Amino acid sequence: xxxxxxxxAVDVRDGQAxxxxxxxxxxxxxxxxxxxxxxxWQRSGAEWLHLVDLDAAFGTGDNRALIAEVAGAMDIxxxxxxxxxxxxxxxxxxxxxxxxxxxxxAALETPEWVAKVIAEHGDKIAVGLxxxxxxxxxxGWTRDGGDLYETLARLDSEGCARYVVTDIAKDGxxxxxxxxxxxxxxxxxDKPVVASGGVSSLADLRAISLxxxxxxxxxxxxxxxxxxxxxxxxxxxxxxx
Ligand SMILES: O=C(O)c1ccccc1NCC(=O)[C@H](O)[C@H](O)COP(=O)(O)O
Numbered sequence: 001x002x003x004x005x006x007x008x009a010v011d012v013r014d015g016q017a018x019x020x021x022x023x024x025x026x027x028x029x030x031x032x033x034x035x036x037x038x039x040x041w042q043r044s045g046a047e048w049l050h051l052v053d054l055d056a057a058f059g060t061g062d063n064r065a066l067i068a069e070v071a072g073a074m075d076i077x078x079x080x081x082x083x084x085x086x087x088x089x090x091x092x093x094x095x096x097x098x099x100x101x102x103x104x105x106a107a108l109e110t111p112e113w114v115a116k117v118i119a120e121h122g123d124k125i126a127v128g129l130x131x132x133x134x135x136x137x138x139x140g141w142t143r144d145g146g147d148l149y150e151t152l153a154r155l156d157s158e159g160c161a162r163y164v165v166t167d168i169a170k171d172g173x174x175x176x177x178x179x180x181x182x183x184x185x186x187x188x189x190d191k192p193v194v195a196s197g198g199v200s201s202l203a204d205l206r207a208i209s210l211x212x213x214x215x216x217x218x219x220x221x222x223x224x225x226x227x228x229x230x231x232x233x234x235x236x237x238x239x240x241x
Pocket of ligand 1: 009010011019020023024050052054057081082083104128140141166170171172173174196197198199220221222223224
C-alpha cells in the first residue's frame with residue numbers, strides 16, 4: 001500500500017509565514033520568515049511543500065515575488081495555492097517551477113477557464129474543494145460557491161486530476177480532520193484526494209493513512225507543526241509505519 005504523502009504548509013500573509021483559524025482574515029498568528037519555515041520542513045525530510053499566498057486568496061495584494069523565491073529555493077515538490085484565477089496568475093505560479101497548483105475560486109466562478117487549463121496542463125492542476133458542510137467557499141473562503149458534489153462531478157467529467165479537500169470548520173483549529181468528509185469525497189470520485197485542515201496529532205495522521213486504500217493520497221499539515229504538537233520527522237515516521 002502506498003504511504004500517505006505529507007505536505008507541511010507555509011501560508012504567507014504580508015510577507016510572513018502565518019497560521020489562520022478557520023481561514024479567517026485577521027486571525028493570523030505569525031511564525032516569521034516563509035523561506036526559513038520552508039527550508040526547515042525540507043531539512044526535516046519533507047518531500048512536498050504546500051505553499052499558500054493568502055493575500056492573493058483574500059484579494060489584499062499578493063506575495064508573488066516571495067512565493068517565487070521560496071518555491072525556487074526548494075529541492076522538494078511544491079504545491080502552490082491562493083489566488084490563481086486567470087491566465088496571468090496561473091502563468092506566474094507555473095513559472096516558479098512548482099509541481100502543481102491548486103485552483104479554488106476559479107473552479108466556482110469561471111468553470112470554462114478551469115476546464116480549459118485542466119485540458120492544457122493535466123495533473124499540474126488540482127482543485128481545492130474548501131467546504132462548510134457540503135457548501136463550497138471561494139474568494140479566500142469568504143463566499144458561498146455551490147454544492148460540493150455537483151462541482152466534483154463536473155470537475156471529474158472535465159478530467160480534473162486531483163482534489164485538495166478542506167473542512168473550513170476544522171482548519172487551523174487542531175480539532176482533528178473530518179474523516180467522514182474525506183471518506184464521502186473519496187466515494188464520489190476515483191481521483192486522488194489530499195486532506196487538509198485540522199490535523200492535531202500523530203493519531204490523526206495514522207487515521208488519515210487508513211483512508212489511503214479509499215483514495216486519500218496526502219495530508220497537509222499546518223498548525224500542528226507550528227504549535228510543535230509533533231515534529232515533521234515524527235510525522236513522516238508515523239505514516240511510513
Ligand atoms: O489554500 C487557500 O487558498 C486558502 C485560502 C484562504 C484561507 C486559507 C487557505 N489555505 C489554508 C491552508 O491550506 C492550510 O495551510 C491547511 O489547510 C492546513 O491547515 P491546518 O493543518 O489546520 O493548519
